[in-house]
Amino acid sequence: MSAELNHLIVHARDNRESADFLAHILGLETGPEWGPFIPLTTANGVTLDFATVPAESIVLQHYAFLISEEEFDAALARIEGGGTTYFADPHREQPGEINRNDGGRGLYFMDPAGHGMEILTRPYGSHPEPDGD
Structure with a gap:
């Protein structure tokens, strides 16, 4: 059997608040x-x-979640609807923006405990570099 990641323990100030927050964002x-x-x-x-x-x-x-384009639209609507600040970059220098890394879309936000959360529609490195023709 090959190794698979099974679970992670995420520390929180309030386990219910943090779990429910992320569950809501991700649907x-x-x-x-x-x-x-x-x-x-x-x-x-x-x-x-x-x-x-x-x-x-x-x-x-930091926790990153790969989601579909449709799921991204829904998550972004829930983020904006809940008044959660989001950023295009992990350094939080581009508030209220999304990124277009690897030909997809992504954004970063903080959970109630302060963990950095990310949603993205394309894995890093998945978009081939354009040919220099």
Whole structure:
């Protein structure tokens, strides 16, 4: 059997708030609470297990989600409708804009715990460089 990523533990100030926030943006549903975790399972089966920890214990991470063009439109509408600030770049220098990396679309936003979230419609490196003819 080859190795597959199964789950990640995502530290949050409030596991329910963070899980529900991301589930809403991505159009997913959180799973039932089990132990200290609120799970959110992605389409490829990887689960993000949100766990409440003291704020000073949170080490900020970056999570990127590959979604379809239609899902991007829906997620962007939910982001804008909820008043969430988004950026075209990870350094947060281009607020209210999206990027067109690799011929797709992408954006960055922060979750309630401060983690950097990204949605993109094309994986990095998937768009061939144009020929120099």
